[in-house]
Amino acid sequence: MFTIQSRSLENINVEMEEDGIARVTLARPAKRNALDAQTIEELIALFVELPKLGTRAVVLLAQGDHFCAGLDLVEHFEEDRSPADFMHVCLRWHEAFNKIEYSGIPVIAALKGAVVGGGLELASSVHIRVADNSTYFALPEGQRGLFTGGGATIRVAGLVGKARMVDMMLSGRVYQGDEAVNVGLCQYLVEDSEAKAMELARAAVQNPPLSNFAICSAISHIGNMSALDASYAESVVAGIVNTQPASRGRLEAFANKTAARVRPNAK
Ligand code: 1HE
Structure with a gap:
């Protein structure tokens, strides 16, 4: 229990x-x-x-x-x-x-x-x-x-x-x-x-926790706001999430062409 x-x-x-x-x-x-x-x-x-x-x-x-x-x-x-x-x-x-x-x-x-x-x-x-x-x-x-x-x-x-x-x-x-x-x-x-x-x-759980935090809280909070406040809040959240240390290696892998590409589903 x-x-x-x-x-x-x-x-x-x-x-x-x-x-x-x-x-x-x-x-x-x-x-x-x-x-x-x-x-x-x-x-x-x-x-x-x-x-x-x-x-x-x-x-x-x-x-x-x-x-x-x-x-x-x-x-x-x-x-x-x-x-x-x-x-x-x-x-x-x-x-x-x-x-x-x-x-x-x-x-x-x-x-x-x-x-x-x-x-x-x-x-x-x-x-x-x-x-x-x-x-x-x-x-x-x-x-x-x-x-x-x-x-x-x-x-x-x-x-x-x-x-x-x-x-x-x-x-x-x-x-x-x-x-x-x-x-x-x-x-x-x-x-x-x-x-x-x-x-x-x-x-x-493969995503950085901070990205998941934003996805699973900010989208809901932002949905409660006026468009003006929502765009401001989105900028603030993205400012924090999109510069997190955990994203550096992923961005580097993309820049180095070693990261997986986004492809359509297999038919
Ligand atoms: C319950 C409840 C319940 C079952 N509260 N005890 N919700 C409903 O209107 C749905 C009510 N329940 C049903 O329609 C059916 O029970 C089920 C389709 C979910 C399942 O059917 P079944 O044939 O498998 O089970 P059953 O024989 O109806 O119930 C088995 C037992 O579960 C029985 O208890 P027992 O002590 O007589 O064995 C039922 O009383 C018990 N049980 N559902 C209490 N809901 C914040 S506001 C939200 C407002 C609402 O959610 S309104 C919708 C309520």
Whole structure:
């Protein structure tokens, strides 16, 4: 069991690999990895700690047949929360998912089965989404008499656009397969999402950490800015990243014609 400052994680398993890749697994399969308050707190604690452990990339996995069934509806029912209570629940979800999106560490999700409601909110906070043939996406909030509270209005709308998100929520529309790729819910559709996510993580950790930090935090921050501030922020980030010592050898190799060239995929 993974411990953070002597606290054990019960709903999340963590395995650290030698190359700095952390395999983080949602481990509540009996509840289809539904997100209860404890799992959200564990995600926050984990994503505070991972950068300090020298983590270079995270692969987010799930036990069982489903990635994540979203909000723990049974807990929500039993708690019978007040508006203020649930507002605070949502603030913790935002804390967790912002930690992931702005972590500066590539987070790659290996999806399968249901990626629904809050599960899609979680998936949309990572940097690369890899689906397999069992994966399906939905926002059943409307049918449950609920509304999104974990950032879907920002991130899912950002992925698929406002009109598609509204349709998903009003009608319960499910996306899967090539259609899910085409509308932007995931970037890869493969036989084995875990193998592909690991392959992508191994590729990402070849990049200098400072480049990955910028890619996995600056793009999101810059997206929140006016065009004027965004161009300024991009210049500042590029000033730091593009002059880093770790890039000198790579630039030298290109100048010496020993670096790999960018070529089209083999046909
Ligand atoms: C759950 C949850 C859950 C399963 N909260 N316990 N999300 C949803 O509307 C999706 C709700 N879940 C489902 O539609 C289905 O469970 C699944 C398609 C994900 C999986 O189906 P299946 O047939 O494999 O499992 P099941 O028999 O439905 O559920 C197995 C167990 O998981 C069962 O518990 P058990 O103790 O009776 O065995 C279920 O109660 C439990 N379970 N999903 C709690 N979501 C910040 S706002 C976000 C708002 C939302 O996320 S709304 C969308 C909520």
